[in-house]
Amino acid sequence: MEVFKFGGASVKDADGIKNLGFILQKNLDKQLLVVISAMGKTTNALEKLTKSYFDNKDDIFDILEEIKAYHFGVIDQLFEDKNAKVFDEINNTFVEIEWVIEDEPQDEFNFIYDQIVSVGEVLSTKIVSHYLNTIGIKNKWLDARSYIQTDNTYREAKIDWEKTEKLIAQGIPPILKEQIAITQGFIGNTSENFTTTLGREGSDYTASIFASCLNASQVTVWKDVPGILNADPKLFNDTQKLAELSYAEAIEMTYYGATVIHPKTIKPLQNKGIPLFVKPFMQPEEAGTIIKEADIAIQIPILIVKQNQLLLSISTKDFSFITEHHLKDLFAAFSKVNIKINMMQISALSFSACFDEDEMKFKQLRSLIEADFSYKYNNHLQLVTIRHATEDSIKTYAQDKNLLLEQRSRTTAQFILKND
Numbered sequence: 001m002e003v004f005k006f007g008g009a010s011v012k013d014a015d016g017i018k019n020l021g022f023i024l025q026k027n028l029d030k031q032l033l034v035v036i037s038a039m040g041k042t043t044n045a046l047e048k049l050t051k052s053y054f055d056n057k058d059d060i061f062d063i064l065e066e067i068k069a070y071h072f073g074v075i076d077q078l079f080e081d082k083n084a085k086v087f088d089e090i091n092n093t094f095v096e097i098e099w100v101i102e103d104e105p106q107d108e109f110n111f112i113y114d115q116i117v118s119v120g121e122v123l124s125t126k127i128v129s130h131y132l133n134t135i136g137i138k139n140k141w142l143d144a145r146s147y148i149q150t151d152n153t154y155r156e157a158k159i160d161w162e163k164t165e166k167l168i169a170q171g172i173p174p175i176l177k178e179q180i181a182i183t184q185g186f187i188g189n190t191s192e193n194f195t196t197t198l199g200r201e202g203s204d205y206t207a208s209i210f211a212s213c214l215n216a217s218q219v220t221v222w223k224d225v226p227g228i229l230n231a232d233p234k235l236f237n238d239t240q241k242l243a244e245l246s247y248a249e250a251i252e253m254t255y256y257g258a259t260v261i262h263p264k265t266i267k268p269l270q271n272k273g274i275p276l277f278v279k280p281f282m283q284p285e286e287a288g289t290i291i292k293e294a295d296i297a298i299q300i301p302i303l304i305v306k307q308n309q310l311l312l313s314i315s316t317k318d319f320s321f322i323t324e325h326h327l328k329d330l331f332a333a334f335s336k337v338n339i340k341i342n343m344m345q346i347s348a349l350s351f352s353a354c355f356d357e358d359e360m361k362f363k364q365l366r367s368l369i370e371a372d373f374s375y376k377y378n379n380h381l382q383l384v385t386i387r388h389a390t391e392d393s394i395k396t397y398a399q400d401k402n403l404l405l406e407q408r409s410r411t412t413a414q415f416i417l418k419n420d
């Protein structure tokens with residue numbers, strides 16, 4: 001069997017959903033499980049709605065109406081029969097949000113976030129499933145929450161692999177023998193039956209979880225790019241496609257911040273030796289990129305840019321050396337507030353760490369360290385990583401820029417730059 005994953009960009013409008021149908025039509029000879037994200041920028045809009053609800057703002061119903069209008073606009077274009085069941089089903093799905101926002105917020109933000117934001121994937125999969133039925137592609141809509149079991153770390157839920165594997169391996173193969181399965185990316189379920197989400201852009205990871213538990217022969221993620229390129233085409237011209245990548249290189253790229261695939265996606269596939277294809281949904285016949293176990297020499301520099309970085313420089317209050325004892329306390333503080341360090345450097349008198357800007361977490365971190373340490377920081381920075389860097393690539397992307405910190409290893413050069 002195979003797993004396909006369609007992201008938000010591929011199902012952002014009626015034409016996108018028709019194109020998905022076209023791709024599936026060409027793959028009806030396979031046993032297929034299809035994972036789908038929320039349509040277009042729906043997750044961002046639901047995030048905005050959740051914040052507005054939590055902050056008791058007045059614009060909450062306007063935001064909801066906008067999300068509704070977008071979804072009903074798409075189904076209006078897809079379904080000629082205005083009495084089709086899908087209209088009622090989508091309406092009822094929105095009622096789930098209305099129930100939540102009817103009362104004042106009582107629960108913590110992350111819990112509420114997951115109950116509301118998860119609805120985006122429920123909506124998109126219901127629409128796609130009904131549409132496929134109308135064009136004669138027999139399919140079964142599955143609630144991913146009946147399979148993907150997690151802990152209760154809301155917004156960043158951890159998979160309970162044992163339970164998940166059992167549910168998927170027992171429940172799904174008989175369905176795939178009969179028809180295509182359509183399910184949601186990004187969402188899971190706790191043992192108390194509450195909805196969780198796996199972290200932004202987590203649908204790629206969902207595809208990988210299903211594939212691993214079903215021992216799929218391959219996974220294809222359908223994207224708005226020709227495959228994995230040596231840089232984000234939204235930021236750079238003249239990018240080149242990488243036809244093949246090793247699992248290790250793909251893990252490194254996503255670790256350093258290449259957003260084309262969710263960082264947690266590759267490992268479960270690598271463990272089972274399942275190849276991952278990244279293909280363009282607009283040119284489905286194209287080869288795209290294959291990620292697999294192989295020794296693949298990379299011939300060109302790969303460029304990864306992370307925006308909105310904060311560089312924090314920490315010293316002891318009496319300007320004594322930074323010792324392992326200090327580092328132990330500092331790492332404990334970073335870990336406690338859940339800040340992931342993207343790059344760090346230690347000198348005699350200071351410890352510097354670069355991480356994604358997050359006002360709330362940074363405030364918590366400062367309150368943990370300021371009794372023992374003094375600090376200064378710069379924000380709105382860029383972290384540029386060049387894998388397989390050449391002198392030319394370093395000259396082009398880092399030299400003559402406002403450089404705050406750099407680090408180089410045999411394969412990777414990293415630069416923290418101040419935006420001009």
Ligand SMILES: Nc1ncnc2c1ncn2[C@@H]1O[C@H](COP(=O)(O)OP(=O)(O)O)[C@@H](O)[C@H]1O
Pocket residue numbers: 006007008009010037201222223224225227228229230231232233234258259260261
């Ligand atoms: N190295 C890269 N190669 C290709 N695309 C990249 C790369 N780095 C970042 N991207 C971005 O990833 C986007 C596709 O990923 P994403 O938007 O998460 O897809 P989806 O949500 O549809 O699954 C592209 O539009 C591109 O801007």
Ligand SMILES: N[C@@H](CC(=O)OP(=O)(O)O)C(=O)O
Pocket residue numbers: 006007008009037038043044120185186199200201202203204
């Ligand atoms: N809809 C979720 C999950 C996801 O993976 O979406 P996409 O496949 O469009 O990146 C998000 O936007 O975070």
